[in-house]
Amino acid sequence: MRSLPARRSAAAVLLAAGAVLATAVPAFAHVTVQPGTAQQGGYTAVAFRVPDESDKASTVKLEVTVPTDHPIASVSTQPLPGWTATVDKTHLDTPVKTDDGDSVTDAVSKITWTADATGKVGPGQFQEFKISFGPLPKDTDKLVFKALQTYDDGTVVRWIDEAKQGQPEPQHPAPTLTLTPAVDAAAAAAVSTPGASRDGAAVAAAKSDDSTARTLGVVGIVVGVVGAALGALGVIGGRRRSGTPAS
Template identity: 85%
Template sequence: MRSLPARRSVTAVVLAAGAVLATAVPAFAHVTVQPNTAQQGGYTAVAFRVPDESATASTVKLEVTVPTDHPIASVSTQPVPGWSATVDKTPLTTPVKTDDGDSVTAAVSKITWTADATGKVGPGQFQEFKISFGPLPKDTDKLVFKALQTYDDGTVVRWIDEAKPGQPEPQHPAPTLTLTPAANAAPAAALNVAPTTTAAAKSDDGTARTLGVVGIVVGVVGAGLGAAGLRRRSGTPSA
């Protein structure tokens, strides 16, 4: 028979393991954006990955808020069978100039996907909602997309908490896209040097061939003159 301290130790271990699992499970059930990085200033395609974490209810709606403090002018959605998508825009108080000189007067503020009877995401399943959008802002290193996930039993999960540096991950973190500076243009400049180098190599090769041909001609001429001299000497009578 186990002693009381031994039973307490076993109970403590079980409770600790349960606590670890309780904190670990939600990490696999977050609504996320994939991939989670993109380059500033360009266009990109991403997917909002939505797992159904309910044991009994199905996901029937996803609302994603697009931040307007760093405006996105254009968004295209990829069709998802059984779902419809709508894109809302908000007028900007101050128009934004693009690199092409165009003036953006309205920015995308919200994308909503709604399921029909055939499109529900059931328990233990997930769905990806893909978009192509841009140009991405150059004045921030991330975009935070606050999202609402609605179940057919009326439950709404709010994925709106922003992670803070040095602090534990929140229970319902908002999908976040990290923006990185555009790649350095130096490699492209280096590529422009290649044709010049190749041309120089071709020029050197052509010169070498020309000199080779001249050398052969000179050799042939010299051989001919030598042969003629021998014939003349052989035809001269001895004294």
């Protein structure tokens, strides 16, 4: 039979595990942007993943606010059966320059997806709402997309709270896309194939050593042939001086 301290330790472990699960489960129900990272200055495609958290109601609308403090010149939605996407734009005080040098004076500020009778997201289900956009800003390390999720019973869940570093995650965090500095092609190749530079240097060194060895071998053969020829000439000359006929 287990001792009292052992039973207390086991109970403490179970309570700790239960606390971890209790805090972890809600995280799976958040509205998120997938993937969660992209490179600054580039174009990318992401999906807003929306789970239905209700026991009885279905999700029928999603509104996503696109930040205009770091405006994006081009935003397009991917068709989704059972849903209609509408795009709202806002006038920019400072136009955005495109890669072609054109100026964009109006940028997308909100995207709204509305379900028909066949597109509802039921309890225990989720849906992904995809967009393609860019170029992504270079002057910030994240984009926060505040979102509103509407159920067919009239309930609206506001995913608008911005997570703060060093603080607990809010109950309804806004989907956030982390932006990372762009990496040039050479650096990306080196990162994606660790040791490639060292291996390349080793191969180059091996080739250099092999070429050097071959060159020295050829030189040695030539020197040997020349030495043998000179030796033969010396023998013949000596015989001639001594009057000994050459064989």
